[in-house]
Amino acid sequence: MASTNRPADPLAKGTFATAKQGFKDLFVWDQRVVVRNDYGEEHCEWQRPEPLKNPFTLFAQLRLRDWAYFSCGFLAWTADAFDFHALSIQTTKLAAYYNQSNTNITTAITLTLLLRSVGAAAFGLCGDKFGRKYPMILNMVILGLLQVATIYAATFQQFLAVRSLFGLFMGGVYGNAISMALENCPTNARGLMSGILQQGYSFGYVLAACANLGVGGTTKSWKIVFWIGAGFSIAIGFMRVLFPESKQFIEAKKAGKNGKTPGAFWVESKAMLKKEWRMCVYCIILMTWFNFYSHTSQDSYTTFMKEQKHLSSAGATRASILMKTGACVGGTILGYTSQWFGRRRTIICSALISGMLIPAWILPTTERGLSASGFMIQFFVQGAWGVIPIHLSELSPPAFRSSFVGITYQLGNMISSPSAQIVNAAAEGIMITTSKGTKSKAYGPVMGVATAIIVIGIAVTTALGPEKKGRHFEEAGPIGTNVVPVKDIESGSVRSEKDGAKAIELTDETGNGKTNVEKV
Structure with missing residues (x-):
């Protein structure tokens, strides 16, 4: 038709x-x-663009198995976030335990973010080549064991070493979790599901903050939060054992299996990099901005409320929980809206509105004021983030959607890894007078200026970038098994180009087919 x-x-x-x-x-x-x-x-x-459908109608399109895949991907990303924020929201406890400054403790955050790209490459390529299931199981179980190892780190040097290794395995979660969750969703539901999925990060923060609030403010209570994170990660690994490999991955692999040639994995990988290097660079730049966006506006916020706004540990934690609740709501709503409004327009509008809210975010002095302003700014910060899982998946070369999404995201994380240290170091170098007349480190002004710069960077980068909304990326098979049919205009026959090799199908008058494969 x-x-x-x-x-x-x-x-x-x-x-x-x-x-x-x-x-x-x-x-x-x-x-x-x-x-x-x-x-x-x-x-x-x-x-x-199609009009937005009732979200409950979109939910009903997912079958029970689709929900199982999505739930596992969401929980894996939540566990990743819990494990990461278990450190960032307990910076002052860890500083007291190891007798270090807050800035020195944030070195562990930097090391974790630096090594995540290595894990993203390793587990992402395994996920694209062999499937999502077993790389994810291995990844989550080892993450849990490394949480336990962190608890038993006796010295600060041992603590940093374990957190570095932790970052390597943490990097493998995002690509496989996102690809497994979204490739099993109907195309018109992916904006909504992307928004919900990305909020696993915010939900993980909320859970970590609740755990921190529950264990109290004593110095050694940080270990209990890490025990909870360890059990959570290992439980997700065992949960993934209970259901099979992604149906789309299996079907695509079977469809491309007959055309597979030796070395096709690396041939296709090199061909992709040659063709898509601009897209790789663009997505890394975009993810660098976005990771600065989240880490600058979140990692030091609890410390800011305690030291500059004089909130108690419990008050700062409560305000943080409400702030991330706003993130969960905003990411879900704006991810859903992007299905109609467009991926890039949603990102740009969300980022610019969050920039306008910066004064309201850092000026209040009460717990209620900080909770309300934190809720609103994170509504739009994570509203922009809610579009990212599906936007990155649509921009990625289809066969590489696990590795591409994971690597570009984690390389952006790696480049932005010093963000917490930069904010802490800059704030500690500037003293301001608080509302109570005492001197304090300038966490608020530093976070505000940095976030404003990042908002402009995100808006410009997104405005000048591509968009491929509605792309059917789930139809591509594993790396090395993808065949793109091309019509031969002169003979009318159909040939398939694959990974730099040509598979030409020659059909005689009786209809019998024969396939010859030759290198280009």
Whole structure:
């Protein structure tokens, strides 16, 4: 059936041409989409966004097995966030336990973020090649064991060493969790599910903050929170044992198995990097901004409320919980809205509104005021973040959606890894007078200025980037098994190009087929 959509100019080629086209497309309501026919011929057309469906109707489209995959991905990402924030919200406890400054303790955060990209590459490629199941099981169990090892670190040097290793395995969670959760969702439900999925990060923070509040403020109570994190991570690993490999992954693997050639994995990987290197660089830059965005606005916020606003440990924790509750709500709503409003427009509007809320975020002096302003700014910070899982998945080369999403996200994390140290060091170098007339480190002004710069960076980078909303990435098989059909105009036969090799199907008059494979 012929399409009734208006034809559009083809996708621009080159960095500046793509940026120009992407910026102009922001102001066109219809979405530019690439359509491919059965012969591999592609063209662009303008497609009008579908009206938003009732979220409960979208939920009903997911079968029980789909919910199992999504729930496991969500909980794995939640456990990752719990494990990370178990450290960041207990900075002052750990500083007292190891007799170190807050800045020195945040060195552990930096080391964790630095090594996450290594884990993302290793577990992401394993997930794209062998499936999501067993890499995730291994990943989550080892994460739990490393939480236990952290508890028994006797010296600060041992603590840093364990947290470095912890970061390596933590990096493998995001790519496999996101790809497994979203590839099993219907296309029109992915905006909503992406928003919910990303809020596993905020939900993990809320759980860690609740655990911290429950164990009290004594110095050694940080160990109890780490025990809870260890049990949580290991439980998710065992949960993943209970159901099979992703159905889409198995079907795609079977479909591409017959065309597989020796060394196809590396040939396809090199071909992808040659073709998609600009997209890789763009997504790394975008994820760098986004990781600065979250870490700058969150990691030192509890310390800011305690030291500059004179809140008690319990009051600061309560305000943090409400702040991240706003994040969960905002990420879900705006991720859902992006299905209609567009991925990039949602990100840009959310980021700019969060920038406007910065004064209201850092000026209040009471627990209620800080809770309300924290709720609102994180509504939009995580509102922008809620679009990221599906946006990255749609931008990634389809066969590499686990490794690409994980690596670009974690490389952005690695580049932004000194964010907590930068904020703490800058704040500790500037003294201000608080509302009670005492001197305090300038956490609020430093976080406000840094967040404003980051908001502008996110808005500009997103405005000049591409968007591929509605892409059917789940149809691609594992790396090395993907065949793209291309029509031979002269003979009318169909040939398949795969990983730099050509598989040409020659059909005689009787209909018997024969396939020859030759290197290009």
